[in-house]
Amino acid sequence: MTRAGAASDTGFRRAVRWVAILNLAYFGVEFAVALGIGSVSLFADSVDFLEDASVNLLILLALGWSVRARAKVGMGLAALLLVPGLATLLTAWQKFNLPLTPAPLPLSLAGLGALAVNFGCAAMLMRFRHHSGSLSRAAFLSARNDVLANIAIIVAGIMTAFVWRTPWPDLAVGLAIALVNLDAAREIWEAAREEHRSDPRP
Numbered sequence: 001m002t003r004a005g006a007a008s009d010t011g012f013r014r015a016v017r018w019v020a021i022l023n024l025a026y027f028g029v030e031f032a033v034a035l036g037i038g039s040v041s042l043f044a045d046s047v048d049f050l051e052d053a054s055v056n057l058l059i060l061l062a063l064g065w066s067v068r069a070r071a072k073v074g075m076g077l078a079a080l081l082l083v084p085g086l087a088t089l090l091t092a093w094q095k096f097n098l099p100l101t102p103a104p105l106p107l108s109l110a111g112l113g114a115l116a117v118n119f120g121c122a123a124m125l126m127r128f129r130h131h132s133g134s135l136s137r138a139a140f141l142s143a144r145n146d147v148l149a150n151i152a153i154i155v156a157g158i159m160t161a162f163v164w165r166t167p168w169p170d171l172a173v174g175l176a177i178a179l180v181n182l183d184a185a186r187e188i189w190e191a192a193r194e195e196h197r198s199d200p201r202p
Helices: 003-037 040-064 067-080 083-098 104-126 134-162 166-196
Strands: none
Touching: 003 040, 003 134, 003 166, 040 067, 040 083, 040 104, 040 134, 040 166, 067 083, 067 134, 067 166, 083 166, 104 134, 134 166
């Protein structure tokens, strides 16, 4: 490996480690707020923070493995991305049965904090998004999609406060987060399969 390649590996490992730490820390914050105000979107996003921490820890373990092994981990990460979607659907079903409106100010503030964390994570990972095939793509897509989800959460909080005092904006955003995770899982699966096919070994 060249000196530039080794430096790139070291930089990617450092970025992934920080992303895992930040995601795990904010999971606790957002999960507590979600339970406190009964928010589907914050619950979905908090589970996503936990999933992102797990994804990045797995990436740290898989770095340095063979192309085929990395591809298999990439496929596993694609499956892992489905977990927040399933958790969100369950929470949304409970919200349909008991449609309570979440407090808009904590909803917006928690979304703003999540946006800051995820924007920082996406910025750290952006230059490494093609570094290790499906693994780096998984890390970058998770952070990028979470930035979009956090913007939607903030908008839902504003709508709940000033436009429509119902649980439906929060519920709609929670379901949208689940759909975004499904699309990210598809992209990572396709990247992992392509990486697996590129391995010359039988």
